[in-house]
Structure formats: C-alpha cells, structure tokens
Amino acid sequence: MKLKNLLIAAIRSLAKNKMRTFLTMLGIIIGVGSVIAMIAIGQGSKKSIQAQISTLGTNVMMIWPQASSTGGVRMEAGTSQKMTLEDVKIISERCPAVAAITPQVRSSGQLVAGNMNWRTSVYGVYPEYFEIRNLKLVSGSVFTMNDDRSAAKVCVVGQTVVNNLFGEDSDPIGRFIRINKIPFKIIGIIESKGQNAFGQDQDDIVIAPFSTVQKRMLAITHIQSMLASAKTEALIPTASQEITEVLKAKHQLGPSEDPDFTIRTQTDIAKMATSTSGIMTILLATIAGISLIVGGIGIMNIMLVSVTERTREIGIRMSVGARGRDVLLQFLIEALMISLLGGIIGIVFGILVSQLIAMILMWPVTITADSILMSFLFSSAIGIFFGWYPARKAAQLNPIDALRYE
Amino acid sequence: MGDVDVHALRGVNISIQQGDFVAIMGKSGSGKSTFMNILGCLDVPTRGKYMLDGVDVGALSKDQLANLRNLKIGFVFQSFNLLSRTSALENVELPLMYNRKITSREMRSRAIQALESVGLETRAHHMPNQLSGGEQQRVAIARSLVNNPVVILADEPTGNLDTRTSLEVMEVFQELNRRGITVVIVTHESDIAAFTKRNITFRDGKIIKEIEVNKPRNAREELSLIPVTVEEDEL
C-alpha cells in the first residue's frame, strides 16, 4: 500500500473514533506538555541564577584568611588576623593576571538620618571595589584614594538605604547620616542591582573608604578579606594560581603546606548555584518523562483493543490483498499519528503552560528548541515502540480466522 | 481447540475452465466453504495441490498469496463483509489500495466503473448501513471485480437476500460471466444454481454429483417479468 493511502486510511480510522483518539492522545499531550513546561522552568531558573551571579561583578575572586591547621586548633574562618594591607600591595605588584584588587572590612552599622534609622552593613574598600563589582552610580561620585588616606567620613549608599532613610525618589547627595554616631557625608548613590543568587538585597549597603571603616569604626589593623578581579574570564585560574603562590611565599609557607587563606572565584560560585538547579531540572524532566511513558502505555492499550475490535476489518483487508506488512504499517501509522499529533498539541500546551507560569507565578521560564525537538522525537519514538506490538499482532492474523472472528 | 482432526475435504479433484459459471451445492457442513476458501487462497489445503492460472498455490509465501488474492481473485461473502462507516465507493476502492500499480485517479475511475456495472453509481457515497442487503451485496460484487480478477468466488451470495434481490445479484453474475469472467458460487437453492452453467454437489467433503445445466435461466428476462413492487431502497 502506498504511503499516501496508508495515511488516508489511518486518518479515517482515527476520525471514526474521535473521542477515543483524543483521550488516548491526552496521555501524550500531558506528558509532552509537562516535559516542555518542566524543562522551561528548570532552564529559566538556571538562567536567572546565572544572570544574578554575573551581578557579583566581572571575573571576581574573593580571598579571605583561613585559620591554618598548623596551630593545632582551627579557628573560625575570617577571624584570622594574618591578612594585611601588605598582602594587597604585593598581589597588585606581582600578579599580572589580576586586574584590580581591594582590601575589604565590614562592620555593622546603625544608620540615623533625622528621625529615621536603619541597620545595615558598612563596607570599607578601595575605589577599585566599584570597578571589580561593576557597581555604577546613579548620582554623585566615588570616593578617592585621598579620602582613604585621610580616613574621610564620606560614603556611597545603596538604594534600599536611601529609601529607608530619606524616602523613595529622593536625592540625598551631600546630606549627612550618622553611622554608629559618626557623621558621614553621602557622596554617591549606587545603581540598583536587586537580589543576588542567594536572595540577599544587594542594594542594602553602605560603602566607605577602607581606612575609615577599619580605623574609625572597627579599630583594627588587619583586613578581613580581599576582592580581586582577573583580567579576563580565561585568566581566572591563572590569577588564582598567582595569588596563591605570592601569598604563600609572603606568609612563609612551603609549597607543600596548606595555604592560610581561601580563594573562591566567580566560576566556583556559579557552579555551586547552577548545580542545584540542574539536579532540579533532571528530577522534574524525569517525572514528566515517566508520564510520557504512561501515555505510551495508554496508546498500546487502545491499539490492542482496536486490533481485537477490528479483527474482521483486518480479515476483509487481507481477503482483498493486504499483506501482513500493509496491516502492520496501517496500525503502526495510527499509533504514530496519535503520538505525533499528541506531541504537537503537547508542545503547544507546554509552551502555553510555561507562559502562564511565567505570568502568574512570575517564575523565569526559558523554552529551548532542544526541549521541543526532544519531546517531538521522544513522542514519535513512543508511538513506534508502543504501537509495534499491537500492529504485529494484527499483521500475524490468519485471513480466514480473522474473517470468522465474531 | 483442534484436537480432533476434521477432514472437511478429501479426494476432491476438479478443474474449472476459464469462462465457466459453477454452482457448488450440498448440505450444511459438507465442505463447500472450505473448498471456496481454498479456491480463494484464504486457506491452504493440508495436503493436495491447487493450481490457479498456472500457478501452484501451495508453494507460495503469505505475501504472494496476498498478491494473488489482490490481482486474480474476487471474493464475495454471504455476510457482505463491507467496511462499516466507509462509503460504497471507498469499499470498492479497497482492493486497489493494495495494488501498487494503480494511481489514485485511476483508482477513483475504476471504482466508479465497477459501481456502474452493478448499477449503484448513484449510491457511491452511501455508507453500508444506508444500503439495503441487495445493494450491499452488489457493492461487495463491485469490490470483487474492481481489480479485473480471473475468477470471482461467491460463498452463498444470495443467502441473506429475498427472491427479487437474489435475481438482481444473479443478473450481475451472469453479466460478468458473459464478459468472460469465471464465476464460482456456493448456494443451497437449486433455483439459484439453475442460473449457472455447471452444478457440483458435495457431501462429507467429497464430490458426489457433477452436472451440466442444459438451459440456464436468464436473470434479466425473469426480472423484467416481475412487477416492480415497493422499492425497499427508498426507505
């Protein structure tokens, strides 16, 4: 039988049982639809996490001291006092892969402006910090190294701080706030960055010159951590290597000894954050895939019923010259049509559901061509796989027995 | 199931020439249908030889048998065996679907031609359940002749029909036979057998009687004598 005739015959017999065909298809529609939607959600969250991680800055590396184990007792990370401004200086001089570096100290601060008050973190850094973290100002300007040398009482604030102390849409440049009772002049406002990958508000921040926070607020002589950036993304591992060597030499640690500091790069953080969402995607897709297989079993079930029901029809077809393979193809094509049509409707359904989720739940979704192609191929494979057995059963019927079937 | 061997046919030796018109008679269970199924390549004999149009059918594969059924044999059943919810025209086209040498346009025109030769061209788009028994059987006959077979085999084609419609069906067979197609029918009624050229009687799987019909009845003439009563078709 010619392919065209086969297709016509399949469409006719599916059209004879519209309700049944639709219900059988429903399994595939739901299966494919959920595969598409689940992958869209998974991919969407992965993408948004990646986008958020890029707000950390460009090619960022964090270096913080770690209590070395040589003393016998490990101390809490960050409590070590071994890191100094000397370290910052030597890294900026001897590590060619490092583009910029800044020391970092952090203090919690009670902020007061007029009758409003707010509690947040105050960071003490070099002006390079803004370059490393890719922070832009909406108004005002960044402090300079001169401000740092003089431990000037100036600061740059985030949008959340402005909103809570001065109200939205205000421009408090040049106004004073008290941080832990010390008056600071606001000289810049940072462009809003929103939440980071871990749900923290990145706009809830005050940034002041390093020396100001270190000396005036914390009264310490060491630095708590360093933030550096590599020249290019490809140079991140090199930069990390250079910093390790330079710092170990500076801290008089042999090559075989453990470093007394930890370096975490942006790549590490991105990997950490996306691996969880990757596992989630796989899990969701597996569940959706199982429902697709259940849909396939539905096809097989209906095709088996159909073969039994249509035994006489098969007999008639064989009596006028249908060969086993004609009958096989006819039933296989019917199964394939159910699954393919179900697959196409399922893809549309999945896209609609994804868009609905994006609209109503405000979840980020990304529909990829891969997932569409994959579910299309998968659903046709299911049609062939689950249609094969019933079709073969039909093809192996003996014409005379099939004609006698009541 | 089949623990007991049933010898439905034994020692049957018969030759049917081209252009012949044969009626197979005999009591119920005498092996007529079994014989027809073998002639129609729907069944194969456990022992013995069947030559059709110079081909030894016993030596053929399943696919070759299917081809033979498609191209050389037209089968008409007592219970019509039309595909339900499929129009008369599409039912007639069915054998052509499995004939790969035929284009779709040729398919349509040949099916319409076949329907014309049984006088049903006006019913082409009716479904089987919209047709009378006689009309359904004529559709089945149109289907059997659409591929220009060498032989048409009909197992009790008038078994479910009244006298008038039986005559109509016999008229079609006589006309086909006049055009040179070999026709073999099974019937219980000697009235019907009288329309054919040769009658063969079976009993217990054996041929017990074989007679030439001296002067076959003419279905067309007899039909024209019967006054047309209520047309059952117009329901």
Ligand SMILES: Nc1ncnc2c1ncn2[C@@H]1O[C@H](COP(=O)(O)OP(=O)(O)OP(=O)(O)O)[C@@H](O)[C@H]1O
């Ligand atoms: N599939 C089968 N299995 C076993 N025995 C069968 C089978 N088909 C037919 N028979 C037997 O073979 C014998 C001949 O049957 P067949 O159908 O050829 O009779 P028939 O002459 O056509 O009868 P009828 O006039 O009632 O149609 C019967 O005894 C029947 O019981």
Ligand SMILES: [Mg+2]
């Ligand atoms: Mg019989």
